[in-house]
Amino acid sequence: GENVEQHPSTLSVQEGDSAVIKCTYSDSASNYFPWYKQELGKRPQLIIDIRSNVGEKKDQRIAVTLNKTAKHFSLHITETQPEDSAVYFCAASKESGGYQKVTFGTGTKLQVIP
């Protein structure tokens, strides 16, 4: 099955600095890579995603890059703000047995220090 590794597990940055979270996946059949943000006590919320036919995608301060050959993808947050503090999960999605199968990374707890 798919295995998604995520690093680092915790990350502290000063407000205004950039944050980078990296993930690797094992199954070349995965073709969709969403990123979720989960604030304390809340549900995971999609913040950005990328499909396997795209190498990079940007949405304001958030960008995601994908290297299919190396099977890794990364989340980049620029000009971090205290409200960016949360747990971030990467995920890899593929079709399995006729169903969508999403495998999540282990999460990165991001703390933005004012």
Next chain:
Amino acid sequence: SAVISQKPSRDICQRGTSLTIQCQVDSQVTMMFWYRQQPGQSLTLIATANQGSEATYESGFVIDKFPISRPNLTFSTLTVSNMSPEDSSIYLCSVPTRGGASTDTQYFGPGTRLTVL
């Protein structure tokens, strides 16, 4: 995106009992997913619930422990049976934006926080 609600939002239960969690969606969806999130951990897929067929369970999860119903295209239930403290987790349902293709985004319900004493 779909509006998803879950009941109950939280519960505290005694070991050996069962709890049924409800998931309601404001639009018809073919597939629904049930996840478990143990304290401080990531999300683990329990099963996929497709309307009109038996749920498909992931490795490590069995129907006797986590029976699922999917009576229509907007509703599903997950039962946590014969609970033990190890079942203390957040249980979340999710739905894909379209038919559940591999490139569909999944949106999550608010979750049910279960504590087993």
